[in-house]
Amino acid sequence: MNRNIKYIDDFRDPATAKALVERIRRDAGDAPVRLMEVCGTHTVAIARGGIRPLLAGVVTMLSGPGCPVCVTPDGYIDAAIALGGERGALLASFGDMLRVPGTSSSLEKEKGKGLEVRVVYSPLDAVTLAAATPDREVVFLGVGFETTAPAIGGAIKTASVQGVNNFSTLSSVRTIPEAMGALAADPEVRIEGFLCPAHVSVVIGTDAYLAVAQRYGIPCVVAGFEPLDILMGISMLLRQKKEGVARVENEYSRVATSAGNRKAQELIRDVFVPCDTGWRGIGVIPGSGLRIADRYASFDAEKKFNTPVVFSQEKSACRCGEVLKGKILPVDCPLFGKACVPEEPYGPCMVSSEGSCAASYKYGAS
Amino acid sequence: MCLGVPAKILETRDGAAVVELGGVRREISMMLIDDASVGEWVIVHAGFAIERLSEEEAEQTLSLFREIAGADESRDS
Numbered sequence: 001m002n003r004n005i006k007y008i009d010d011f012r013d014p015a016t017a018k019a020l021v022e023r024i025r026r027d028a029g030d031a032p033v034r035l036m037e038v039c040g041t042h043t044v045a046i047a048r049g050g051i052r053p054l055l056a057g058v059v060t061m062l063s064g065p066g067c068p069v070c071v072t073p074d075g076y077i078d079a080a081i082a083l084g085g086e087r088g089a090l091l092a093s094f095g096d097m098l099r100v101p102g103t104s105s106s107l108e109k110e111k112g113k114g115l116e117v118r119v120v121y122s123p124l125d126a127v128t129l130a131a132a133t134p135d136r137e138v139v140f141l142g143v144g145f146e147t148t149a150p151a152i153g154g155a156i157k158t159a160s161v162q163g164v165n166n167f168s169t170l171s172s173v174r175t176i177p178e179a180m181g182a183l184a185a186d187p188e189v190r191i192e193g194f195l196c197p198a199h200v201s202v203v204i205g206t207d208a209y210l211a212v213a214q215r216y217g218i219p220c221v222v223a224g225f226e227p228l229d230i231l232m233g234i235s236m237l238l239r240q241k242k243e244g245v246a247r248v249e250n251e252y253s254r255v256a257t258s259a260g261n262r263k264a265q266e267l268i269r270d271v272f273v274p275c276d277t278g279w280r281g282i283g284v285i286p287g288s289g290l291r292i293a294d295r296y297a298s299f300d301a302e303k304k305f306n307t308p309v310v311f312s313q314e315k316s317a318c319r320c321g322e323v324l325k326g327k328i329l330p331v332d333c334p335l336f337g338k339a340c341v342p343e344e345p346y347g348p349c350m351v352s353s354e355g356s357c358a359a360s361y362k363y364g365a366s
Numbered sequence: 367m368c369l370g371v372p373a374k375i376l377e378t379r380d381g382a383a384v385v386e387l388g389g390v391r392r393e394i395s396m397m398l399i400d401d402a403s404v405g406e407w408v409i410v411h412a413g414f415a416i417e418r419l420s421e422e423e424a425e426q427t428l429s430l431f432r433e434i435a436g437a438d439e440s441r442d443s
Contacts, residue, residue, distance in 0.1 A: 010428055019437070019439075023434060122395070202416055263400070
């Protein structure tokens with residue numbers, strides 16, 4: 001047997017999916033249960049797998065704030081453009097950041113006017129780029145959650161050890177449990193269960209959600225990204241609700257553990273320090289950010305080039321903020337599919353392929 | 367951006383490993399996990415292996431799925 005099948009195809013078996021949907025339907029109550037998938041990869045997998053219509057009337061899946069591109073504030077894009085423009089830095093970025101709108105422009109639009117942006121797959125590629133171009137300042141646009149934080153930290157540490165001093169990072173790293181806590185505390189959101197991210201949990205450990213489960217009485221299940229993982233995760237959330245308990249359970253036990261990846265956590269603690277940070281469309285969430293620690297200040301582009309990221313709550317017709325909090329569905333936004341489409345995105349949720357608006361647009365908004 | 371995928375280790379190097387991702391061989395950093403050997407599966411995210419995949423745990427989850435699918439079949443018949 002090809003072992004690849006064990007880890008991918010076996011978790012997509014249609015007959016088992018059908019059995020899981022039946023199991024969910026049997027456990028359902030009178031009113032649809034409001035569950036939130038926190039992570040953008042789950043959002044895409046749910047849309048692509050056609051899971052929402054399968055559970056219509058039984059479960060309402062709300063998409064959460066777990067798309068890093070979607071929650072990066074426009075002030076961050078402005079700072080990146082300033083670094084590449086007046087400061088003359090060579091920018092290195094993950095590809096999906098390019099079309100995110102800043103206050104008045106995007107990296108892609110500026111690139112058309114001569115801004116130098118290289119798309120990289122790994123933060124380490126940006127260190128390699130800096131080492132190969134010693135006469136240029138290379139700024140990596142380090143955006144992401146706890147899954148990406150150790151990779152960004154690893155790049156900073158590598159640059160530090162190797163003395164690649166023309167490398168720095170414009171950091172915009174966020175932490176998921178704090179955002180879940182903020183949503184759980186919001187009386188307008190009314191979440192009855194969290195489908196917790198697979199790979200963030202691999203890093204931070206499933207115990208990281210205990211506080212949310214215990215303080216707010218909201219069941220939490222960590223689930224993998226394949227269709228059966230998601231259906232099983234939903235089923236486990238419904239079982240908890242039926243039993244009237246709020247625990248943290250782990251469906252993704254093949255990779256995630258209760259304690260998480262200690263090496264990755266140590267690296268995060270070495271390179272970053274927790275801070276308050278602004279989430280686009282949501283606002284400032286206390287303790288939900290990771291800034292670069294002072295001992296690595298020479299690799300912190302904000303400090304190195306005196307280009308601080310300014311957070312402001314933008315006001316526009318775009319309702320991404322309410323979409324990110326699960327208050328409305330993408331179709332409820334007046335711009336969705338009209339002034340805001342993937343080819344010409346108005347708001348950040350339409351930019352990233354992981355964004356809930358882009359997923360709804362591509363796979364149907366049901 | 368957030369795509370983490372399972373990949374099998376084909377070669378190990380100092381602090382790095384070679385895996386196949388989407389049909390392309392690529393070097394990934396092993397900075398975040400203890401030594402892993404050729405043939406083991408890891409989850410790769412942004413060029414870093416972030417964790418090993420446990421075959422035993424995968425098998426347990428799959429056997430639970432088979433149980434649920436089996437119970438559903440017997441309910442139908």
